[in-house]
Amino acid sequence: MRKFSSCLGAALLALSFTAGAQVVDVKSAWARASVPGQKATGAFMTLTAPAGATxxxxxxxxxxxxxxxxxxxxGDVMKMRAIPSLALPAGQAVELKPGGYHLMLLDLKAPLAKDSQxxxxxxxxDAKGVESQLELKVPVQAVAPAGGMAGHSH
Structure with missing residues (x-):
């Protein structure tokens, strides 16, 4: 029942974004759980902008x-750095994942508990230069969700 209600919630959230001008589709969103004292963690998802966006x-x-x-x-060193923007080419899925593009949450105010949001x-x-904001409630997991949560969208 819990899984059904979370799927229903995700579906209702998806409908709320499709009611207006939809700039980007979000799928498979999750954030890595943290422990007390940990000051940073990552958030991951797949973004698709039907008409292109940044x-x-x-x-x-x-x-x-x-x-x-x-x-x-x-060279032989993996480096991580902040970037000012990330292009989302029209119709192409851009995956934010561990080891690639991702969102960093720094100076955490409290630990992110597994199974919270x-x-x-x-x-x-958007492609016309108009800025918008997309509010998400991202599930917190200890590890990447099995199967990539392909059925979930926001």
Whole structure:
């Protein structure tokens, strides 16, 4: 029953975003659980902008700072850095995942407990330059969800 109600909640949330101008579809969203004393964690999802868009910011009341990050090899060293924006080409799924593009929640105000939800706001700019915000309630998991939660969207 719990799984059904969470799926129903996700479906209702998805409907609320399709009622207006839909800039981006969000699927398979999750955030990594943290432990007391841990000050940072990541959030992951797949973003698809039907008409193209740019992710230009992220916020969360759970963190003092939230940023869009990328991880990439620099010679023999994997480096992570904040990036000012992330292009979402029209109709192409952009995966935010461990070891690649992702959202970083820094200066956590409290641990993110497994099986809770964390509010995250995506700031997007559509192909015409109009900014919008997308409010998400992202499930917190200890590890990546099995099967990628392909049926969930926001």
């Amino acid at each position: 992710l230009v910011g992220v916020r969360s009341p759970a963190a003092g700072v939230a940023e869009v990050h990328e991880m990439k090899m620099d 964390v509010p995250i706001t995506l700031v997007l700019r």
